[in-house]
Amino acid sequence: MVMDITQSKIVTYMNRAEGMVHIQAKSIILAMGCRERPRGALNIPGFRPAGIFSAGTAQRLVNMEGYMPGREVVILGSGDIGLIMARRMTLEGAHVKVVAEIMPYSGGLKRNIVQCLDDFGIPLRLSHTIVDIRGVDRVEGVTIAQVDEHMKPVPGTEEDYDCDTILLSVGLIPENELSNKINVQMNAVTSGPVVNESLETNVEGVFACGNVLHVHDLVDYVSEEAALAGKNAAKYVLGKFGGQENSAHTVTLEAVDGVRYTVPKTVNVGRMEDTVKVRFRVGNVFKDSYVSVYYDDERVLHRKKIIMAPGEMEDITLDRKKLLGYPDLKKITVKIERE
Numbered sequence: 625m626v627m628d629i630t631q632s633k634i635v636t637y638m639n640r641a642e643g644m645v646h647i648q649a650k651s652i653i654l655a656m657g658c659r660e661r662p663r664g665a666l667n668i669p670g671f672r673p674a675g676i677f678s679a680g681t682a683q684r685l686v687n688m689e690g691y692m693p694g695r696e697v698v699i700l701g702s703g704d705i706g707l708i709m710a711r712r713m714t715l716e717g718a719h720v721k722v723v724a725e726i727m728p729y730s731g732g733l734k735r736n737i738v739q740c741l742d743d744f745g746i747p748l749r750l751s752h753t754i755v756d757i758r759g760v761d762r763v764e765g766v767t768i769a770q771v772d773e774h775m776k777p778v779p780g781t782e783e784d785y786d787c788d789t790i791l792l793s794v795g796l797i798p799e800n801e802l803s804n805k806i807n808v809q810m811n812a813v814t815s816g817p818v819v820n821e822s823l824e825t826n827v828e829g830v831f832a833c834g835n836v837l838h839v840h841d842l843v844d845y846v847s848e849e850a851a852l853a854g855k856n857a858a859k860y861v862l863g864k865f866g867g868q869e870n871s872a873h874t875v876t877l878e879a880v881d882g883v884r885y886t887v888p889k890t891v892n893v894g895r896m897e898d899t900v901k902v903r904f905r906v907g908n909v910f911k912d913s914y915v916s917v918y919y920d921d922e923r924v925l926h927r928k929k930i931i932m933a934p935g936e937m938e939d940i941t942l943d944r945k946k947l948l949g950y951p952d953l954k955k956i957t958v959k960i961e962r963e
């Protein structure tokens with residue numbers, strides 16, 4: 625386990641065989657993943673009975689350790705892990721009674737809603753949250769209620785469910801304690817580092833990828849990003865990674881009008897590969913809308929999408945040849961337009 629990293633790239637780790645070890649790295653890739661948001665962050669009233677698990681813990685218990693966390697299940701939050709566990713628990717013989725989601729849309733992939741809930745007749749109650757948990761030693765039941773536009777429970781909408789287990793799928797938090805130690809600049813929206821086109825952070829030679837950078841729904845994108853970070857870290861170590869001095873110019877990416885963030889945040893046109901994939905998420909459900917990209921004030925992309933949702937990661941591709949045709953470009957804006 626890595627305990628510490630320093631600005632001068634000294635990495636301190638420990639394990640049973642070697643004890644505590646310090647190594648002088650030339651480059652570091654931050655790839656610590658994320659952790660699940662716990663119940664404590666949620667302020668649900670009630671006692672602290674057994675039977676409340678994060679969905680990832682339940683996944684580990686069922687898939688790796690062969691234990692069933694419970695039989696009568698209510699799931700709070702519709703993140704992908706919660707949706708996948710609704711199906712998994714059902715296949716293992718549990719009765720998943722309901723999935724309650726506080727937002728008016730699911731946080732998971734559409735295909736997981738269809739394949740993990742709809743196919744098994746598990747109801748998804750949007751704009752609902754748990755307002756009470758019954759049980760002292762073990763969970764005995766929950767009350768869910770509808771919430772208004774301020775996320776406040778609406779009196780009179782309460783529904784009771786008897787259950788022995790609650791699974792929480794209420795978000796993931798990037799593991800950025802080590803990143804903070806070396807003053808890596810953070811993006812308040814993703815809670816991950818701000819990176820350039822090479823996935824390098826503001827600390828030279830320190831790269832980031834995967835869930836520590838921004839939360840991914842699919843491992844395929846994580847693998848792509850990891851390969852890019854690895855390649856660039858290797859170039860850095862070999863002295864083949866162009867610095868700012870090699871740059872034609874650096875352009876900033878701005879996320880506005882429905883786009884919550886972009887990864888990367890800047891593009892060094894002199895150093896970028898022939899193409900750079902820019903990933904982003906939208907902040908709401910958009911139907912029959914357009915992903916638009918502006919080079920300063922000129923619209924250069926206007927791509928229709930039938931549906932976009934916060935649970936699905938979107939991307940656009942920047943082309944180096946095209947960018948070289950805009951030597952004075954300062955800003956690339958990514959936004960959602962209705963028409």
Ligand SMILES: Cc1cc2nc3c(=O)[nH]c(=O)nc-3n(C[C@H](O)[C@H](O)[C@H](O)COP(=O)(O)OP(=O)(O)OC[C@H]3O[C@@H](n4cnc5c(N)ncnc54)[C@H](O)[C@@H]3O)c2cc1C
Nearest residue numbers: 625626655656657658680705834835836840841842843846
């Ligand atoms: C519970 C859960 C279930 C998921 N299920 C799926 C799925 O079924 N399919 C899918 O496509 N995607 C799934 N995902 C999505 C997930 O985004 C990716 O699959 C992928 O695992 C993320 O890769 P990563 O390398 O960024 O992080 P991780 O796979 O989390 O790897 C990070 C690693 O870093 C280690 N680490 C952290 N801090 C330190 C430290 N200080 N020192 C040493 N090591 C450290 C961690 O222990 C961990 O092993 C799931 C995500 C979660 C959280």
